[in-house]
Amino acid sequence: MQTMGFSRLVLVNPRRFPDPQAEAMAAGAADVLAAVQVVSSLSAALAGTVLAVAMSARRRELAVPALWARDAASEAVAQAASGEVALVFGNETAGLSNEELAQCRRWAMIPVNPEFSSLNVAAAVQIMCYEMRLAVVAPGLPPAISGAGQPASHEDVERLVAHLEEAALGCGFLDPASPKRFVPRMRRLFSRATVEQEEVNILRGLLAALEGKGKFGR
Amino acid sequence: MQTMGFSRLVLVNPRRFPDPQAEAMAAGAADVLAAVQVVSSLSAALAGTVLAVAMSARRRELAVPALWARDAASEAVAQAASGEVALVFGNETAGLSNEELAQCRRWAMIPVNPEFSSLNVAAAVQIMCYEMRLAVVAPGLPPAISGAGQPASHEDVERLVAHLEEAALGCGFLDPASPKRFVPRMRRLFSRATVEQEEVNILRGLLAALEGKGKFGR
Numbered sequence: 001m002q003t004m005g006f007s008r009l010v011l012v013n014p015r016r017f018p019d020p021q022a023e024a025m026a027a028g029a030a031d032v033l034a035a036v037q038v039v040s041s042l043s044a045a046l047a048g049t050v051l052a053v054a055m056s057a058r059r060r061e062l063a064v065p066a067l068w069a070r071d072a073a074s075e076a077v078a079q080a081a082s083g084e085v086a087l088v089f090g091n092e093t094a095g096l097s098n099e100e101l102a103q104c105r106r107w108a109m110i111p112v113n114p115e116f117s118s119l120n121v122a123a124a125v126q127i128m129c130y131e132m133r134l135a136v137v138a139p140g141l142p143p144a145i146s147g148a149g150q151p152a153s154h155e156d157v158e159r160l161v162a163h164l165e166e167a168a169l170g171c172g173f174l175d176p177a178s179p180k181r182f183v184p185r186m187r188r189l190f191s192r193a194t195v196e197q198e199e200v201n202i203l204r205g206l207l208a209a210l211e212g213k214g215k216f217g218r
Numbered sequence: 219m220q221t222m223g224f225s226r227l228v229l230v231n232p233r234r235f236p237d238p239q240a241e242a243m244a245a246g247a248a249d250v251l252a253a254v255q256v257v258s259s260l261s262a263a264l265a266g267t268v269l270a271v272a273m274s275a276r277r278r279e280l281a282v283p284a285l286w287a288r289d290a291a292s293e294a295v296a297q298a299a300s301g302e303v304a305l306v307f308g309n310e311t312a313g314l315s316n317e318e319l320a321q322c323r324r325w326a327m328i329p330v331n332p333e334f335s336s337l338n339v340a341a342a343v344q345i346m347c348y349e350m351r352l353a354v355v356a357p358g359l360p361p362a363i364s365g366a367g368q369p370a371s372h373e374d375v376e377r378l379v380a381h382l383e384e385a386a387l388g389c390g391f392l393d394p395a396s397p398k399r400f401v402p403r404m405r406r407l408f409s410r411a412t413v414e415q416e417e418v419n420i421l422r423g424l425l426a427a428l429e430g431k432g433k434f435g436r
Contacts, residue, residue: 003341005331028336059361065412066360070352110348111357113223118246119344123221126341127348130328134288139329142284143277194283 002029004129005137010037010045010086042088042100050083051076054104055124056096057117064107072108073131080136087128092121149196156200161186167207220247222347223354228255228263228304260306260318268301269294272322273342274314275335282325290326291349298354305346310339367414374418379404385425 001009009032011017017038026033039045046052053072067075076085088104090096101107110127112119119127152160164186168174174182219227227250229235235256244251257263264270271290285293294303306322308314319325328345330337337345370378382404386392392400 002334003330003337027338029334068357068360109360111351111355112221113351116220116247119221120245123341123344126337126344130345130348133329133331137329139286142286142327 001125001129002032004126004133006129006132007032007035008037009033009035010039012039012042012045014038042103046086046088046103048084049086051079051085051106052088052104053086053106053108054088054096054101055108055110055128056090056101057109057112057119057124058095060098060101060107064105066107066109069108069110069128069131070135072106073128073135075106077132077135087125087132089121089125149198152190152195152197152200156197157187157190157195160190160195160200160204163204163207167211170211219343219347220250222344222351224347224350225250225253226255227251227253228257230257230260230263232256260321264304264306264321266302267304269297269303269324270306270322271304271324271326272306272314272319273326273328273346274308274319275327275330275337275342276313278316278319278325282323284325284327287326287328287346287349288353290324291346291353293324295350295353305343305350307339307343367416370408370413370415370418374415375405375408375413378408378413378418378421381422381425385429388429 001007017036018033023030023033037045053076055069076087079085086104088096088100090100108128110119110124161183165174165179165183168182169176169179174180219225235254236251241248241251255263271294273287294305297303304322306314306318308318326346328337328342379401383392383397383401386400387394387397392398
């Protein structure tokens with residue numbers, strides 16, 4: 001949950017807490033465990049919240065209608081503008097009881113393979129926290145690559161393509177009477193690859209060397 | 219991975235396999251383990267694939283541009299129409315090396331809390347398989363609730379609201395000279411709740427009983 005930016009964990013009647021095993025598995029997220037609130041009932045855990053979303057894969061009678069996790073996350077994030085919202089998970093063995101589910105205003109399910117639907121609670125928490133994070137924080141662009149260079153300009157790419165054509169004709173690889181689709185294919189390749197300035201320089205240097213002309217010696 | 223509908227797992231140089239601990243943790247997904255293919259290099263694992271997506275949270279120099287997991291899943295699913303695609307995960311300790319990443323045509327990242335970004339490999343696999351499933355299978359509507367009854371018709375809801383108004387006036391709760399916004403508020407509540415036929419019957423029976431008129435005796 002901390003990887004997705006959440007910090008507040010409330011445990012309802014944990015079998016044991018604090019627990020050295022939990023600390024070992026927290027792998028650095030000790031802050032979350034240090035701030036855990038332990039309560040004796042689900043209603044105590046939900047006190048003060050404006051929306052509780054129960055996560056349960058089990059079909060129920062007389063429940064609120066189920067939502068998919070992604071839609072429930074959107075609604076929970078929208079409601080978070082009005083107050084605290086809770087995601088409610090049952091324990092690994094039994095999940096949530098009908099009584100617990102009835103205390104929650106929404107019921108969310110994670111879409112799964114119907115022939116093998118047993119997602120463990122850690123996996124369900126991870127997916128739901130991930131959906132919540134994406135609903136809160138539009139992720140923007142992925143981080144820029146530090147080694148990425150300046151993209152080549154249109155003219156640079158055109159010069160590279162022209163150089164390739166010239167070299168292909170010069171060495172007899174291309175027959176000037178029947179150039180096939182060499183130029184459009186090369187242009188398409190380097191366009192798709194979003195080639196960098198430095199790469200154009202390297203390729204043209206290589207071409208010139210292969211032509212026996214020295215760097216850029218055409 | 220089986221919960222998300224995936225069955226093919228290839229292990230590159232596993233420290234030990236088969237492994238009783240892996241079997242214990244598979245929790246019923248023994249089919250996946252029974253079908254594991256063990257190979258000695260990543261290139262052997264990728265043989266025959268048309269797209270390999272490397273999952274890595276670490277920033278790199280000179281790598282292919284990073285995509286977010288959701289966008290990479292869409293692309294992988296689209297490419298799966300042309301052939302087998304691979305999701306490539308490193309081990310828990312070291313992740314993927316630069317050489318391994320360089321063998322993959324795409325690099326995907328899971329958006330995380332930048333201050334605590336260490337997602338374990340099981341969590342990363344779960345999220346990516348979930349995104350792949352959503353990209354393959356539009357989840358449709360959540361399963362219908364078996365106990366859900368017939369939604370009340372518009373007229374039923376209107377009759378309930380009229381009955382509530384009559385009862386509220388009859389018992390003096392509402393002043394006919396100043397009915398406030400009782401009717402619109404009740405209509406809004408029962409409209410939002412998508413009330414069922416049976417619930418209308420129960421509420422009208424209760425109202426009639428409170429009015430001393432017997433069921434539906436108005």
